[in-house]
Amino acid sequence: MKLTNYGAHIISLFLPDKNGKLEDVLLGYDSAEEYKNDTSYFGATVGRVANRIAGAQFTLNGTHYKLVPNEGKNMLHGGPKGFSKVVWKVKKYKPESNAPFIIFTYHSPDGEEGFPGNLHVAVGYTLIGDKLSITMKAKALNKATPVNLAQHAYWNLGGQNSGDILSEEIQIFASQYTPVDSQLIPTGKIESVKGTHTISLNQHH
Template sequence: MARPAPLLLLLAAVCLVAAASAGGADAAERKATTVGVYELRKGDFSIRVTNWGAVIMSVVLPDSRGKLDDVVLGYDTIAEYVNSSTYFGALVGRVANRIAKARFVLDGKAYHLYPNDGKNTLHGGHRGFSNVTWTVKEHVGGGDAPYITLYYHSFDGEQGFPGALDVYVTYQLSGPYVLSVHMNATAAGKATPVNLAQHSYWNLGGAGSGDILGNTVQLFASRYTPVDAELIPTGQVAPVAGTPYDLRAPTPVGARVHLVMGGLSKTGATIYGFDTNYAVDGGDDVDAHAHALRRVAVVQDGKSGRSLELWANQPGVQFYTGNFLTADVKGKGGKAYGQYGALCLETQGFPDAVNHPNFPSVIVRPGQVYKHEMMYKFSF
């Protein structure tokens, strides 16, 4: 996702949120709401998760020669995630991506949100789901299908969104080199928009190993949603045929990244790269309550021999090429990640869908359940 909004968060916020969540709770509940790091391991395949922001901190797997590498960008400590504005590995919401002018109308009532990307709302506002402590409901670190389930209660009016919302996410190593992500949310009392996204930055050569311009990407999407200079959709759903956005065949990222506009710098200069929502083929009738998985993307890294195949049940996927990463973004081991140091594949409802009736609906009404399923299949 493009230019992150600045955050004014301190490490102390972790302790304050955890303490507030656990006030009066028994020891088990206090432990569940204390920020920590949790590992899932299945042979030489492992991930680490923190309940701060439901962040995936690492994904470690072998390459074609058996060498283990961590293939997601991130930090060494929770404090760095708290003070970061990159969204590395986070679960973002209540509504991922952008909402134009930080407002929308639902059932005849106008709602005003927190603008944290210029005059627009990005990833749920300045205190979205990526900036809160989640409760650890279950954690099984080993065995045939290790998993962790996290829970967050979003109150009515949080960041301006209507209605209370109960949100769960489960990360599971569900097969040999398969990472599954299960998200669901239930609205209480009021209809509300819900559009969750998993925001990991992938570098299949290893985090900090260089750029991803040599990776080939294939997206199973014949259309995309054009945007204006602020990366707000125009309302069109246009064919990719004949444009630089056509990634239906495996295409080196570097062959197209300088042909597409990926936003504006603080000085108004054009930033090149993908920050584009694609309409996944077969997803025309998909809404927030969909269930069927469809193949979304395949990424291949020739140097390591690693491949990632993504399946999901959402109508869109945001393809982002790390356009706003800079050399001063220091990650694990102090490595500078740099522009195009990773790519994101954020399955989602369409950006700004609340303001475009022709887009698939992201509205969840009381009694309905939002379900977002993802499956990352790795090979080497």
């Protein structure tokens, strides 16, 4: 596994295929400059708020906040200087063990991209056997603030040179989902997955 403290990105993860050959199952770039200019968030830690905020503004506890838009009039993944575009500190790093891990931390100051309050964030990556564990924690230090962290990895389980992933299937254990509008903004509704034509509830692989 390869990572960087720029945006707390995960760059690559090599896993053995059925023949024992190691393949990189993550999409990523080859240079720091490409990550700096990236707009697809390959392997990035995104925040303060992952996904979109309509009109780049919100009201919290009676106070209205205007954010920095970066997708038309909306904010996407924390804005132009979201958590994926800043340098994180390495708090702990233990590469030589049965469960190697690293913990990145970042202090987001009050007013960054328009968000209220100081926020302390920690992201940890741990390899346990053939499993990757990712932990994310955030603590508001002096003001209430919205937080929705996410890891934005792009996976190709066949390896980078195996072609597209259109034949792959993913199973999500969920009974409800949040619909979006034409700008991919969540509508605020929570609906059942039953009856949706793209979702099967009883597949087994």
